[in-house]
Amino acid sequence: MTLTDAAGRGRPRDAEIDGCVLDAALAELAAKGYAAFSLTAVADAAGTTRPAVYRRWKGKVALVVDAVARLAEVDPPQVTGRPFDDLVAELEDFRHCITEAAALPLAGIMLGDDVEPALRRAYTERVVAPRRTRLRAVLAAAVAAGDLAGDADLEVAGSFLTGSWYSFAVAGAAVPADWALRVARLVWRACGGDPPAA
The missing domain is CATH 1.10.10.60 (Homeodomain-like)
Known part of the structure; x- marks a missing residue:
């Protein structure tokens, strides 16, 4: 909608x-x-x-x-069957979308108490949920393939992925050029995996 x-x-x-x-x-x-x-x-x-x-x-x-939402819905990364590569691709796409549209302040607005429920719901359904679903699917595929531990906490791991971008922003720090790869490698290790060599 x-x-x-x-x-x-x-x-x-x-x-x-x-x-x-x-x-x-x-x-x-x-x-x-x-x-x-x-x-x-x-x-x-x-x-x-x-x-x-x-x-x-x-x-x-x-x-x-x-x-x-229009930007986020255009050409989402294609699943390759290589979960680590797919994870990096999703994070690179997130980076592109949030910087291309200068959309970071929008996330802050959605946390306010005065946002209309329909507006917040549309933001969640069209911008946030699709990305979270794809990230969770990538991590689940990695577990299924034996790349990550079977008991990995995918819910929390998924929140770390894009959440690290907001952490840099709130701190006023520049996001590293290789942010996507570094975040993917860190979360991969936290979930019991051994990321591919750089």
Whole structure:
């Protein structure tokens, strides 16, 4: 369910305009970040008007959630059958999505008490849950293949993966260029595995 669907606006919508607005929103996020994100600039870049954007999305946060979800849903990593490589690929894709859309502040907003439940639910269902499901599947495949210990705590291990990115961000520290590989190797060892040689 997109947030445009949840808004319940009765007017039939032009899918082409929706796509142009979402693409423009991603470009605006990448160029200016969330704090300077402008619905007017998005409307101009999409060749439409600000009222037309508001007919589709309730506001800035709703549009950004849909835009980030659109980015996350495009070309997710393909499963290769090599769990460690698949894990690194998922983390690289996470890095791409969160930096390309400058989406880090959105996660903080979703933790606030004043976020509409439908908005938080859409963010969780479209942005968070698919990634968590794929990461858990990769780790489970590694257990099934005997690469990780059978009693590995996959629930907690999965939270370490992307959680380490947020930890760097909160600390104001630069994320290492080889972050995905290093996190994958650390979690692999924590789950009783022996990661491939670098």
